[in-house]
Amino acid sequence: MAKPRRGEVWLVRFPFTDLTSTKLRPALVWAVHGEDIIVVGIFSRVPAGTLRKSWLLIEDQHSDFSRIGLKKTSVVKAEKIAVVHESVFQKKLGSLPTKLMVQVQKALERALLIS
DSSP: OOOOOTTEEEEEEEEOTTSSOEEEEEEEEEEEETTEEEEEEEESOOOSSOOOTTEEEEOTTSTTHHHHTOSSOEEEEEEEEEEEEGGGEEEEEEEOOHHHHHHHHHHHHHHTTOO
């Protein structure tokens, strides 16, 4: 299996915030540090109404949607960050275009209270 790289979307055993379990879900690779990889969770349940400022909506109508590799409209939740071992990566789905990576960076800055 190829090693995950920044900007790629992978199916990952993503941990719950209480660390009781994991769920196989898409995640964006943000940074690779040897065997440890920082990922941001991607969720297919899009809540009705206004989204949080730390969320990025990726709609199935986006011009690069097929390249991203998701099955349906999803939300990148920048506060759902995890450091996971490369062994939890199951399958590469696609990758985010540069323009969306910039938007994820802004969402991360808001989630982490950097800006």
